[in-house]
Amino acid sequence: LDVRPSDSCTLSYVCTLQVSYRIPALVNLNDDQTFLALAEKRKTLSDTNAEVLVMRRGTLKDAKTQDVEWVSGHQLLSSACLPNHCSMNPCPVYERESKTLFLFFVCVPTRVLDLTADVIGEQMKEWAHLRLIIPAYVYRYTGKPDCTSRCCLSFCCFTSFALAFCSDDQRITWKVGNQMDVESCECQMAEIIDEEGKSTLYCNARTRLGYRSEALSYNSGEDFGTVLSPNKLIETGNGCLGSVLSFLEQSNPTKTWLLYSYPSNPKNRVDLGLYLN
Template sequence: MGNRPSKSGSGEEPAKTTLFEKEPSGITYRIPALIYLSHCHTFLAFAEKRSSTADHDAKRLVMRRGTLKEDGSVQWSSSQELTTACLPDRRTMNPCPVYEKHSKTLFLFFICVWRNITEKRQIMTGKNKTRLCCVSSSDDGKTWSQTTDLTESVIGEAISKWATFAVGPGHGVQLENGRLIIPAYAYYVPYRCCRVPIPRTVYPRALSIYSEDFGQTWRIGKMLQKKSGECEMAEIIDHEGRSHLYCNARQSGRYRCEALSENSGVYFDKPHIARELVEQRSGCQGSVIGFPAPEFVPNDDTESKACSTSILSPDTQTWLLFMHPTNKCRRKDMGVYLNRSPLHSSGWDKPMIVHKGPSGYSDLAYNGDKDQFACLLECEKEKEHEQIVFMLFSLNDVKQAGSKKEKKMR
């Protein structure tokens, strides 16, 4: 099974390759995560295998390997269950991979939840039934270690203030200084009455789980001081070489939540609403990724003047892509947004629609070898949970889609 990138400027949706599809028995695949390993030209696609679409019916994590060919196509292996990524009597959820380049170790974070206890029940009772877990691989995902339960060593006593928590879902990131970042969120319990959380006071808060020693030990950062749930993070390098960790988080409301950290995820300053990124009423997970801003050499005076504007992002060496359903009311019409000035909240272009119709969770990856992007997304014609597909597209595809929309608005 292969997949080729879309033709730049065609105006058509990128070609789709179905990696996971709902089975006649009712088995469903949800919650995609994607990572590209440049040293072996390989994509790893992860998902949850469930007995139904419901969160409490999650079972195990599954994975497929995609080998990038010289002609730009991707050849996919068959699906395999990650049998070591589990704990007894618990369901495995929220895959979140990150690659540590110094030790050449691939870490896969996830949560294990007690039997069929729902997130809602944990929030209502204030009794956490979730464990923070990880497996690792030293052969690029061909084999995996046994599960390590990190709950006590990483979260520790803070767990007494959490109703529940999760990682990602989606990919983590390694910063230029070597720090590993796993995006996460927790339902913080500020007040209790008779050991039960006071209603309407328990809200999700995004935070990072990070390692300063290449994955040997992990710590938790401080929570965002604003309602924020499922999140992903990306490193932004400005033209002075300084690192800024960007967080893009789900929230129930009309818009996404954004925040920046100037200390590599220990805490995030001044979280704010991103009014160019719509959110459905109950919210939906979204994906974000950073990539090197393309070099620009002005050819004439006009372009020289343009080079000084924010459109060409003079303040950063990094641009961002964000992926999320674009419809204001429902999870549909999956779009990819470009930000050429990622240190400014108003830098998002109009989105390129990559799937017209029902769309859900997604994850982005950047392939620097081919200077192209890849994504996994939940989608289908009638319901977003019917399949998880893989797509390839270029930066030109996104830029041209945004410029066409701007011309139509004039």
């Protein structure tokens, strides 16, 4: 392919303006074997050009092969936005007892959208009571008390710490858990059930330290008092949002597996790695 300098500039310009879909999220509604996939729709590849959140529905067609059939096209979540704001970081959460699907997302200020009637419907079977847990993080000033530098405007003097919002009454009231003791930014959490049926909450978080922060909570997210040894999971470049989920093995006694996916390249967001533990 013979590409002249002028052509190279044109190709670069076209790629820059390419519509992209980033920051995917997936939720499974076991009651009717429905999967919902959400993502940011962006005008370009840049984080600053997030436009609207989109959603696509899928249905489990074969439980044996785990084949999912996805509808063509996607639905624009036009109500999940504010004028002159970017809707970003979709986080769907399904509260089983009340059969309610929430969508948490960043839209300064942060909003919560109830999608129950739109995507689930009214006929759902009963589920056991569970604690609803929402992963989050906050920034805390960790610079010098007398710092007057402009660096504060770029968060150089601030450090992020992960925590969890918890609800035991189907989201009527909420409790804010304690912050982790180590730097921890964008995070995901998954439940581990041991052979005796005891629950432990695992948190995996982004950092600027070159490795991921991992911690365990033995009180359902009220605090993460056990910080795991660092340097086991590398961080890529300036960091990236990882994905972690848990699933039960059909065995006796029941065993929980953790599946973690993240770029395995220490410098760039390439070479996707899958880790099973």
